[in-house]
Each structure stands twice: as structure tokens, then as C-alpha cells.
Amino acid sequence: MxxxxxxxxxxxxxIDNELPTDQxxxxxxxxxxxxxxxxxxxxxxxTVRLSRESALPAAGEVECEGSVPAEMIEAVRHAIRHAAAREKK
Ligand SMILES: [Zn+2]
Known part of the structure; x- marks a missing residue:
């Protein structure tokens, strides 16, 4: 487990469907x-959906809603940079 x-x-x-089946x-x-x-x-x-629809605010500008931790915003930013880099290929 x-x-x-x-x-x-x-x-x-x-979320990107990149995991091997067993994982x-x-x-x-x-x-x-x-x-x-x-x-x-x-x-x-x-968060991914919202950030694809509009520019993601800078970390300092994110309103704290209690549900989205800062590290998740960072992870999403990372994912988007990743996706953007992939689309350019
Ligand atoms: Zn869990």
C-alpha cells in the first residue's frame, strides 16, 4: 500500500496518466x-484547471483559502512548466 x-x-x-499500471x-x-x-x-x-485558464498568480499573491497549500501551488507551477516544455517539442 x-x-x-x-x-x-x-x-x-x-493525473498525466504517466504512471505504470501497477503503480x-x-x-x-x-x-x-x-x-x-x-x-x-x-x-x-x-488548481491545474484554473491555472491553465488564466495565469497563475505569484506565490505571494495567492489568497489563503485554507484548502490549497503553498507547496501544492509550487507543484502545479512545476507541472505546468513541464507540460509547456513538452508541448514545445
Ligand atoms: Zn493518503
Whole structure:
């Protein structure tokens, strides 16, 4: 069984469908029993969606809504840079 930390580490790859099947299964299994990771993934997806629709605000400008931790914003920024680099190829 994956730990929450592993889930967070693999979240980006999971959403991008880049996880190997067995890891994906582990991931799904963890999500079934861990509501906090499900919530985390939901807000992560929402953040990705929002940031693709509009420019992501700088870290200092992000309103604290209590649901999106700063490190997640960073992770999303990273994912977007990643995706942008991939699209240029
Ligand atoms: Zn978890």
C-alpha cells in the first residue's frame, strides 16, 4: 500500500496518466481508503484547471483559502512548466 507521501509524489504523474499500471493500481487503492488524498487530488486538479485558464498568480499573491497549500501551488507551477516544455517539442 502506498503512503500518503508517495501519493503526493506520484500525483502529477497520475493525473498525466504517466504512471505504470501497477503503480496506478496502488494509487487507486490508496485513494479508496484515504479521503484526505482524494481531497488533495481534487484541489490539485482544480488548481491545474484554473491555472491553465488564466495565469497563475505569484506565490505571494495567492489568497489563503485554507484548502490549497503553498507547496501544492509550487507543484502545479512545476507541472505546468513541464507540460509547456513538452508541448514545445
Ligand atoms: Zn493518503
Amino acid at each position: 502506498m503512503t500518503c507521501k508517495e501519493v503526493l509524489d506520484f500525483l502529477m504523474a497520475y 496506478r493500481d496502488d494509487f487507486d487503492r490508496h485513494l479508496k481508503v484515504c479521503p484526505s488524498c482524494v481531497n488533495y487530488m481534487k484541489s490539485y486538479r482544480e
